[in-house]
Amino acid sequence: MVRHKTLWELIESPEDRISKLHAYLSDIDPYIEYKITPIQDPFGPAIVDGELQAIVVSEETIRGGHKINEIRASKSMSQLDVDVIHMLNDGHREHDIEEEKVSSSSLRIRKLGTLIKEPEPRPNLPTKPYIIGLTGMIASGKSSISEKLRKLGAGVVNVDLLAHQTYRSPTMPAFKEIVANFGAEVLDPNGNIDRRKLGAMVFEDEAKLTQLNSIIWPKVAQLVEEEVKVLSQKYSVIVLEIALLIEANWLHKVHQVWLSILDEKEAIERLKNRNNLREEEARKRVEAFVDIHEKVQHANVIFCTLWDERITWDQVKRAWQMLEDRFVKKS
The missing domain is CATH 3.40.50.300 (P-loop containing nucleotide triphosphate hydrolases)
Structure with a gap:
């Protein structure tokens, strides 16, 4: 999946990204237990983990959230609450190849x-x-x-x-x-x-x-x-x-x-x-x-x-x- 992203060559390994994300979340609240899992397919653990209760999506990926609930329903699994977050506009765009919203692909472009x-x-x-x-x-x-x-x-x-x-x-x-x-x-x-x-x-x-x-x-x-x-x-x-x-x-x-x-x-x-x-x-x-x-x-x-x-x-x-x-x- 990574190879379809802009400048995927600059994306860090899953291990490094998980480590940094865990450090960031622990810094925000060290008393919450965080379970961070690498995703190998478009749906990840959301279609197999029966303990999940909600999924957070952006406006672009809301259809994916609904699709996950369809798959869960076909497996007689509980439906997830689909919470939609709105992406902030990026006020630091240097070129029109960068996305209007804050995105990791734009950050990779700026590393060049x-x-x-x-x-x-x-x-x-x-x-x-x-x-x-x-x-x-x-x-x-x-x-x-x-x-x-x-x-x-x-x-x-x-x-x-x-x-x-x-x-x-x-x-x-x-x-x-x-x-x-x-x-x-x-x-x-x-x-x-x-x-x-x-x-x-x-x-x-x-x-x-x-x-x-x-x-x-x-x-x-x-x-x-x-x-x-x-x-x-x-x-x-x-x-x-x-x-x-x-x-x-x-x-x-x-x-x-x-x-x-x-x-x-x-x-x-x-x-x-x-x-x-x-x-x-x-x-x-x-x-x-x-x-x-x-x-x-x-x-x-x-x-x-x-x-x-x-x-x-x-x-x-x-x-x-x-x-x-x-x-x-x-x-």
Whole structure:
């Protein structure tokens, strides 16, 4: 049920939510016994718990309350009192994508572009340049975000592009190793590696994808170090645009992790249109990366490009201002 909600990726686990709710209720009145149960279906314990006497609903969910009583009646259970509460209007709306009433989805939208997790110390890195690892789902808008950060004053290294360059031609460092491991069938008529053929092969097989990454990423690391060294002469903030930041175990190479998330259906649709892929091909590529929940656990700042450009700009500007105020100017 959670996956149908706006920015469900930012919803805390049931255990954390129950713990916080119990602490809140106990603070209000510690003498009441609270029984808090996770809900696995639209009706929850209301259609099985014979001890319940009432259910509280909003104006939007009143039909659900009546439906619960219909189900209880069919089971010869007592009817619940249906108490309707009126939701307050939200006087802090920033965009029209937010709901008019106070809602958790609007609060999640407002988290975008803010520091949601303090960065871990990186004693292995110099304080300048301050390095941001921009990662995220495939087709989630990372390049759009990195371009905005470039306009705001960041140096940008497209690590994914450098990864492609390691096998672009027979003279590049990863070329021979890839052909030796994956065969001549990945070559095009001109003798170069066909990225589409290689992609189709590795995204069909997780072991092959891991093998390809083990060939490419040590070579990419050297190219990135060279790029960062050059850019550090001009920029105090450098953004590494890298889809496989976590998969490549590069967390120690960045001061902060900035993550772009996107609804899976939208990501698949974008990938189909961008790369001219079939539905199943696009789905496999989206699913080949680390689960989005794991990525969220590492993220200091989160973006979402689901809406129009203006809303994405607001997120990026908010993150940039936070970065300058809290980290760059102090270093």
